Every structure is written in C-alpha cells, then in structure tokens.
Amino acid sequence: MDKRSIDKSVDQMLSRRKAGDPxxxxxxxxxxxxxxxxxxxxxxxxxxxxxxxxxKPGSKGRSRGVCxxxxxxxxxRNFARMVAGGAAAHSDHGRTVAKTLLMAAxxxxxxxxxxxxxxxxxxxxxxxxxxxxxxxxDIGADVARRALADFxxxxxxIGLVGQAPDxxxxxxxxxxxxxxxxxREIVEMLxxxxxxxxxxxxxxxxxxxxxxxxxxWGGSMYATELQDILFGTPxxxxxxxxxxxxxxxxxxxxxxxxEPILSEMLALAVKEEDLIALAGAQGAxxxxxxxxxxxxxxxxxxxxLPIAGNMLQQELAVSTGAVEAMIVDVQCIMxxxxxxxxxxxxxxxxxxxxxxxxxxxxxxxxxENAMDTARRIVKEAILNYPNRGEIxxxxxxxxxxxxxxxxxxxxxxxxxxxxxxxxxxxxxxxGRIKGVAAVVGCGNAKVEHDRAHVSLTRELIAxxxxxxxTGCSAIACAKAGFLRPExxxxxxxxxxxxxCKAVGMPPVLHSGSCVDNSRILVALSEMVKIGGLGNDISxxxxxxxxxxxxxxxxxxxxxxxxxxxxxxVFGVGLPVGGDSEFAHxxxxxxxxxxxxxxxxxxDPGKMAALMIDHINGxxxxxGIGEAKDRVLYDMEMRRELxxx
Ligand code: NFS
Ligand code: SF4
Numbered sequence: 163m164d165k166r167s168i169d170k171s172v173d174q175m176l177s178r179r180k181a182g183d184p185x186x187x188x189x190x191x192x193x194x195x196x197x198x199x200x201x202x203x204x205x206x207x208x209x210x211x212x213x214x215x216x217x218k219p220g221s222k223g224r225s226r227g228v229c230x231x232x233x234x235x236x237x238x239r240n241f242a243r244m245v246a247g248g249a250a251a252h253s254d255h256g257r258t259v260a261k262t263l264l265m266a267a268x269x270x271x272x273x274x275x276x277x278x279x280x281x282x283x284x285x286x287x288x289x290x291x292x293x294x295x296x297x298x299x300d301i302g303a304d305v306a307r308r309a310l311a312d313f314x315x316x317x318x319x320i321g322l323v324g325q326a327p328d329x330x331x332x333x334x335x336x337x338x339x340x341x342x343x344x345x346r347e348i349v350e351m352l353x354x355x356x357x358x359x360x361x362x363x364x365x366x367x368x369x370x371x372x373x374x375x376x377x378x379w380g381g382s383m384y385a386t387e388l389q390d391i392l393f394g395t396p397x398x399x400x401x402x403x404x405x406x407x408x409x410x411x412x413x414x415x416x417x418x419x420x421e422p423i424l425s426e427m428l429a430l431a432v433k434e435e436d437l438i439a440l441a442g443a444q445g446a447x448x449x450x451x452x453x454x455x456x457x458x459x460x461x462x463x464x465x466x467l468p469i470a471g472n473m474l475q476q477e478l479a480v481s482t483g484a485v486e487a488m489i490v491d492v493q494c495i496m497x498x499x500x501x502x503x504x505x506x507x508x509x510x511x512x513x514x515x516x517x518x519x520x521x522x523x524x525x526x527x528x529x530e531n532a533m534d535t536a537r538r539i540v541k542e543a544i545l546n547y548p549n550r551g552e553i554x555x556x557x558x559x560x561x562x563x564x565x566x567x568x569x570x571x572x573x574x575x576x577x578x579x580x581x582x583x584x585x586x587x588x589x590x591x592x593g594r595i596k597g598v599a600a601v602v603g604c605g606n607a608k609v610e611h612d613r614a615h616v617s618l619t620r621e622l623i624a625x626x627x628x629x630x631x632t633g634c635s636a637i638a639c640a641k642a643g644f645l646r647p648e649x650x651x652x653x654x655x656x657x658x659x660x661x662c663k664a665v666g667m668p669p670v671l672h673s674g675s676c677v678d679n680s681r682i683l684v685a686l687s688e689m690v691k692i693g694g695l696g697n698d699i700s701x702x703x704x705x706x707x708x709x710x711x712x713x714x715x716x717x718x719x720x721x722x723x724x725x726x727x728x729x730x731v732f733g734v735g736l737p738v739g740g741d742s743e744f745a746h747x748x749x750x751x752x753x754x755x756x757x758x759x760x761x762x763x764x765d766p767g768k769m770a771a772l773m774i775d776h777i778n779g780x781x782x783x784x785g786i787g788e789a790k791d792r793v794l795y796d797m798e799m800r801r802e803l804x805x806x
Contacts, residue, residue, distance in 0.1 A: 167611030169641055171405040171558035175478045178554060184502045186477050191607040203740030204237035210357040219740050229357060233741040238363035239355040240737060242370040246351035248718030249373050251493055252677050253344045253381025255421050259388045260309035262423050265529045266392055267302035273427060273533035276302045277394045285387050289321040302391065309384045315343030320376065322383045327690040329698035330727060334375065337755060339368060341376035348373055363744050371725035371756065378722030383680035393426050396463035396565040396674065403640040405475065406559030407468035408484045412450035413441045415543045416470055416479055419491035420675065422460035424513055424527045425453065427536035429465045437540050444547040449540065454479060455494050456633060456675035463565045463674050472634035474605040477502045483553040487543035492517045494713065507549035511539055562645035564672035568685035574665050583692045590703060591694050591786050594657030596626045597777035600682045602635050603708030603716045606734050612638040614709035614733045614766040619644060621770035623669040626655035627777060633676040644670040679719050683726055696784055700727030700757025703780040705773040709733035709766060724758040729776045731761035731769050
C-alpha cells in the first residue's frame with residue numbers, strides 16, 4: 163500500500179480500521195488499478211454506439227474509430243466535454259445564486275437580503291445598470307435579472323467580461339471567442355462534440371476556450387460576485403481546520419458540497435437559543451457547524467466556521483462516529499457516503515433537487531423559506547445526538563487566516579479602504595515579490611493526498627512568489643499551517659517575507675471556493691489596470707497550477723485561466739497523452755493564440771521550476787528581471803517538509 167496522505171489525521175483514521183469497516187476512496191482506487199490506459203490518455207470514445215472505440219497510442223493515422231475519427235479528434239472531444247461538464251457545474255451554481263439575489267430583492271420574508279451594497283453598486287456599474295437614487299432592492303433585482311439573462315443570451319457578450327482588461331477583450335474578439343451566453347456556449351460545446359460535427363481539434367479547442375470563459379468570466383464570476391452581494395465580501399478572518407475540529411461533546415453538523423445558499427442559513431440557525439437549548443436537553447454542550455470541500459470554504463470565509471477537511475476526507479469525517487448530520491447539496495459528494503453513514507449514527511441529508519442520493523434523508527431547500535429548512539435540519543441533527551456510539555476524533559487541527567477576496571488584498575496592501583494594488587505591483591517591480599501563483603483544485607486518490615499542494619506551495623513562496631489559493635488546495639495548505647502569518651518568516655523568501663511582515667499577512671492567501679477562482683481573474687485584471695506590468699494578463703509574471711486535480715471543473719478552470727493568458731500546469735497527468743498533435747496544440751500552439759498555455763508535470767518540484775522559470779521569463783520581458791537563482795529544495799529539506 164502506498165502512502166495515502168501527508169496529513170496525519172488520515173493516517174490516524176486509516177490505521178484504526180478493522181475488518182468489516184466501510185471501504186474508503188483509497189481501497190476503491192486500489193481496486194481500479196491499473197486504470198484503463200486508453201481512458202487515461204483520452205483515447206477512448208463512447209460518443210456513439212458504433213463504439214466504444216479506442217485508438218492505440220502512437221498509431222497515428224492508422225488507427226481510427228469506426229466512424230473514422232482520428233486520435234486528435236477523440237482526445238479533443240473528450241477534453242472539450244470535460245470543459246463543458248465543469249462549466250455547467252459552476253454555472254448552474256451561479257444561476258442558483260442569481261435566483262437567490264432576485265428573491266432577496268423581491269421577497270424580504272425569504273430571509274435573504276442584500277448585505278454588500280458597495281459590491282452591488284460596483285457590479286451594477288460593470289453591467290451598465292443605473293444606480294443613482296435607486297434602492298438596493300431595485301438595483302439588486304436588475305443585477306439578478308441581467309445575470310439570469312446572460313445565461314440564456316443568444317448574441318452579444320456576457321456582462322462580466324467588462325471586468326477584463328481591454329487588451330484581453332480584444333484577443334477574445336479577434337479569436338471570436340467572447341462568450342455570448344453561458345448556457346449557449348455549453349450547449350454548443352456538446353453539439354460540436356457529438357458524433358460527426360466538429361472534426362478539427364483546433365476548432366474544438368477554440369470553442370472549449372469560449373465555453374470555459376463563459377464559466378470563469380460568467381457562471382463562476384456571477385456566483386462569486388452575487389454571493390458577496392448577498393452574504394458579504396470576505397475579509398481576513400481566523401479559523402481552524404482538520405478533523406480535530408469535530409467536537410467530542412457538541413452536536414457536530416458537517417456541510418459538504420458547494421452552494422452557500424443553505425449553509426449561510428445554517429450558520430444563523432445554529433446560533434438560535436432554542437436550538438442550543440434543545441442540544442443541551444439531549445446532553446450535548448452545544449452545536450458545532452463545520453464543513454468539507456467548498457461549502458466549508460464559503461462558511462469559513464464569511465463566518466470563521468471550522469473546516470473538517472477537504473474532498474478526500476469526507477468519508478473519514480463520518481467515520482469518526484461523531485457527526486450527527488452531514489448535509490450535502492451538489493458536486494464532489496462521494497456516492498459511497500450512505501454506505502459509510504450506515505455504519506454509524508450519522509444522518510446523511512440531501513437538500514438539492516438536483517442531487518438525490520438513495521439512503522439519504524431529503525430536506526428540499528426552498529428559497530422562499532430557507533431559514534425554516536435550516537432550522538428543521540439543525541433540529542434533526544440535534545435529535546440524533548443521543549444515538550452516538552463510540553467515537554474517535556484525530557487530534558489534528560491547525561489555525562489559519564483566510565478571507566483574501568481581491569478587495570481584501572487591495573485593502574491590506576493599500577492600507578486604505580478602496581486601496582489599490584499599487585503596492586503589490588510596486589513590490590513585484592522592485593523584485594521583493596517575484597510574481598503571483600494561483601495554486602488551486604482538488605485532491606485525487608491516485609496520488610498522495612495533499613503532498614503536491616504543500617510541496618509546490620512551499621517551493622513557490624521560498625522563491626518569493628505570493629501564492630493565492632482556492633478549493634481543496636487551500637484546505638491542504640491550511641492543514642500544513644501555511645495560512646498563518648508566521649509562515650512567512652519560516653518558509654518564505656526574504657523579499658516576500660518582508661512584505662508579509664509589513665502588512666501582517668501570510669504568504670499564502672486563501673481566496674475561497676472553486677467558483678472564487680474568478681476572484682483571481684479580477685485580481686489579475688486589477689494588476690494590469692494599475693499599470694507597470696504590461697497591458698494584458700498574459701504579460702504579468704503569474705502562473706497557475708492544479709497539482710492534484712480530479713474534477714471536470716478543474717479542466718474548465720484550467721482552460722479559462724489559459725484562455726485568459728495564464729500559463730497553467732496540472733499535476734497527476736492530463737488525458738491528452740494519446741495524441742502528440744493535440745498535446746502540441748495545448749502545450750505550445752495555445753501560447754500564440756491566447757498568450758497562456760497548458761502544462762503537465764507530476765513532480766511538484768519540477769512543477770515549481772516550470773512556474774518559476776515562466777514567471778522569471780515574464781519579468782525579463784517586462785524589463786524587471788534580474789538574475790537570481792531558484793532556491794532548490796534538496797532531499798534533506800524535502801524530508802524535513804515530510805515531517806513538518
Ligand atoms: Ni473544486 Fe470545490 Fe474540492 Fe475539486 Fe471538488 S470541492 S469545486 S472540484 S474536489 S477543489
Ligand atoms: Fe467510435 Fe466514432 Fe462513435 Fe466515437 S463517434 S464511438 S469514434 S464510431
């Protein structure tokens with residue numbers, strides 16, 4: 163058995179397992195080995211039933227699918243369909259938030275309201291909606307309607323691309339890939355890649371860029387901006403992370419999934435006195451609301467609520483025996499959960515009409531009365547407390563500071579409300595900070611849990627690169643202790659450490675959930691607008707990475723980062739190895755089109771090297787590069803990291 167995780171809580175949980183205990187994701191991963199190499203290389207086509215067809219790797223031109231499809235077309239179609247799947251997931255989330263904003267604006271009895279009026283006005287401005295002399299509800303309703311219209315828009319441009327630098331918008335216009343409507347691009351992606359339509363891998367990937375941009379600058383960006391309007395724009399906040407945040411004596415409620423629409427209400431419900439009293443009456447000391455995955459990131463950022471773990475820890479959280487209820491909505495919820503929950507007293511509760519799970523209890527969330535749903539769920543969890551059996555909670559937990567929305571970064575660095583990125587740009591120009599890297603994305607049971615996130619991030623900050631994070635990657639680095647200001651002194655390079663110390667921020671900034679990768683796009687656009695670092699995102703000394711990705715959503719994110727001009731490296735592997743022409747297209751030719759391109763590298767040290775070299779290259783082009791060697795970690799330092 164390979165080592166599963168660098169996170170000690172995982173070892174502690176796995177080492178206690180006895181015969182008959184429920185399987186984990188790692189057991190099932192073993193059972194799938196070896197993974198099908200055709201699929202791994204993107205060479206398996208199941209688009210029509212003359213197949214499935216598979217192409218022998220390296221058989222260029224000689225081996226075709228039954229219909230005649232070549233390797234590069236099959237690889238491209240599979241890749242593009244992953245983009246469509248990921249864009250659909252993020253965007254449907256954005257749609258729910260837009261509907262919630264409309265509800266907040268039109269029905270105050272729903273319990274939703276508009277919290278961040280500054281953000282509302284800013285977004286209204288971007289969308290060309292009149293704000294003068296109007297109530298926040300009227301503006302909010304118009305913003306929500308404009309957002310909903312952008313999902314179904316047939317022609318023109320979706321509204322939030324207005325946040326991108328002019329030069330970038332020009333690149334998209336010239337390529338003809340500015341998204342028209344969010345749903346429209348996703349549908350067209352599926353159409354183009356059905357049997358016998360778009361048979362040119364370059365054309366398929368161009369539309370994949372349009373689809374991904376409809377996610378990054380559309381669905382995801384609407385999700386983020388409208389959530390901020392509804393629930394508040396995050397600012398730095400303290401929190402705790404890892405399985406050790408579960409309480410031995412409180413009622414433990416774990417939210418898991420993605421949309422904060424219900425969890426925001428749960429965060430309020432758990433503070434209600436009658437519910438706390440009810441918990442007391444059941445013998446508990448209180449109610450402990452925690453989370454897994456991106457919902458956890460959302461409630462951490464806005465309420466400082468603790469995170470129990472990232473995606474690969476969901477089964478382990480239930481296996482502590484200490485979780486009264488796990489409440490799930492959509493995305494990244496393992497189908498194995500009911501099985502695990504059955505072995506304990508944990509009640510698995512579904513809330514989305516889109517995500518039904520046999521064996522779970524369903525409490526449908528209605529936007530009109532979300533608070534009532536939240537209270538009923540909390541009560542259900544409390545009443546389950548007396549059914550607790552034996553529990554085991556690993557003692558691992560770590561402090562963190564999160565909440566670095568781009569507005570917060572602005573504020574911290576600028577020092578004034580509505581400050582600016584000028585100090586960040588200045589520090590990049592003077593070389594204290596070499597550049598910025600986005601390290602994001604999932605965990606994947608194929609590789610050692612959290613290792614690549616943590617080693618990559620550590621090497622980047624040692625080289626004076628400010629790291630911005632989201633998703634399960636942020637949770638990984640949080641568990642490793644990187645989200646504390648003192649990390650700067652311990653691990654960051656001298657220049658970065660100096661800046662962090664002056665500002666009082668960690669060298670690794672947690673910016674939120676996966677839809678919040680759109681915050682990074684806005685931050686990069688701001689850096690361009692401030693000036694001194696070129697005219698387009700593609701000129702900035704920045705890079706992106708998803709070192710342990712697994713989800714289609716990660717592929718969509720990668721594609722929109724690249725199409726926005728960012729060099730983006732993925733770990734684990736990419737399902738493109740089957741065709742050298744396709745690989746050449748996304749790894750090389752893309753740069754000529756978008757100014758950004760894909761990279762793939764499984765070794766985190768080498769991944770760091772690729773990103774650092776890229777950032778240094780951009781610095782030289784801007785005329786701000788001076789020779790300084792990369793800090794290379796030797797084996798000794800890596801071992802030390804393992805033990806940290
Ligand atoms: Ni992003 Fe967040 Fe995690 Fe991956 Fe899943 S929870 S939306 S997809 S696994 S980072
Ligand atoms: Fe095979 Fe072509 Fe059908 Fe794909 S579309 S399954 S390659 S026949």
